[in-house]
Amino acid sequence: MLLAPGSTPRIRITRQRQIILDELCSVTSHPTADDLYQMVRRKLPRISLGTVYRNLETMAELGMIQKLEVGGTQKRFDGNAATHYHVRCQRCGRVDDLDLGLIAGVEKEAAAKTRFAILRHRLEFTGLCPECQKKL
Amino acid sequence: MLLAPGSTPRIRITRQRQIILDELCSVTSHPTADDLYQMVRRKLPRISLGTVYRNLETMAELGMIQKLEVGGTQKRFDGNAATHYHVRCQRCGRVDDLDLGLIAGVEKEAAAKTRFAILRHRLEFTGLCPECQKKL
DNA sequence: ATAAAAATAGTAATCGTTATCAAAAAAGAG
DNA sequence: CTCTTTTTTGATAACGATTACTATTTTTAT
Structure with a gap:
């Protein structure tokens, strides 16, 4: 066929x-x-x-x-x-999920500030994971 | 010396x-x-x-x-x-600044949900720039 | 069963970035 | 200014992550 x-x-x-x-x-x-x-x-x-x-x-x-x-x-x-947010350890690269609700209305807010058509957003935190905190 | x-x-x-x-x-x-x-x-x-x-x-x-x-x-x-936020066109890769105030308190909120030590955050929007909207 | 389509393993090629290193440039001391 | 030390440079090689290629195999539809 x-x-x-x-x-x-x-x-x-x-x-x-x-x-x-x-x-x-x-x-x-x-x-x-x-x-x-x-x-x-x-x-x-x-x-x-x-x-x-x-x-x-x-x-x-x-x-x-x-x-x-x-x-x-x-x-x-x-x-x-x-869609959900993440934290990344800047020392070892580990990436965890973050149990944080999606920020309401940010895409609408962003859309109002630009001529781009907004499709999605991404929020990423950088920090140190528990293990790497100990090592430093 | x-x-x-x-x-x-x-x-x-x-x-x-x-x-x-x-x-x-x-x-x-x-x-x-x-x-x-x-x-x-x-x-x-x-x-x-x-x-x-x-x-x-x-x-x-x-x-x-x-x-x-x-x-x-x-x-x-x-x-x-x-620190400021960005929009990226998913078609042509163009990246613009976004004149949006930093979201207050997100880092504190994130810190409460994880054992990571939060150092900074990044918010990125994906969309279509004006030019690429026309082309589609 | 047979034929068409899609996926695979293996490998080569590509792309962005980093590393290496001899030579050049910049700064400090006398 | 001249000598010495330190930093930077240009050129090129090496690298790691990803993608492309291709002959063969697997899956699906007929």
Whole structure:
């Protein structure tokens, strides 16, 4: 069967895709692609790093997961697709969720100050995690 | 004269450093290191990209400028060292300042919800700039 | 079963940034 | 001013994270 031109390709639930998602959702940390690669390899030793990247990208586009662009060199992934805020340790890079309600009305407020069409917002705190506080 | 051990090396105001800073401050956009390199090259054609990176890093550490870790692949720099918020166009990557007062008390609120020591926060909006709105 | 579509593993390429290092420039001491 | 020390530079190599490529395999639909 030929796909109608312009139609979105059907997404398949492959073993690799499922396990990547399971591993990501099993954890409240915010693993990097490489972290996930290490986790998934325990169950699928032959998986390639490229497959992990590719699937994380795909699932983020579909809104199943979130790709976080928090500070630092590596991107992180979050199995919780709902908007929420994060704290990042500036020393070790650890990223935790922050149980803070979304700030009401900020997007409206921002929209009033600019000609941009506001789509979403992100609030990120930087600090020192308990462990790194001790070490200093 | 020998420098006392552990003392901070004295920073020199070189021609390259001055021009990089001037160029950055002459602009309200938030240029990447490469943008700055192109700008500075018009005045100092023999400067190297490494020098631009090195000096931006140094000046950011000294708090003279800000290194922004907004979304996207490249870091951006801001001649305005004071904390303020940004909007980023998700289509073209343009980053504008947002004339929005700092949200009072969020850091205190965040500190109450976590064991992290909060040092600072960052609020970033994502949207479509006027130009990209037209194009879609 | 067969054919079409999508995904995979493995690898190469790319991109932004950092590191290295010999040479040049700047500052202080005499 | 001259000598010495320190810092910075330009040039280039190295690096780490991510993306692209491709032949093969897997999945799905017919």
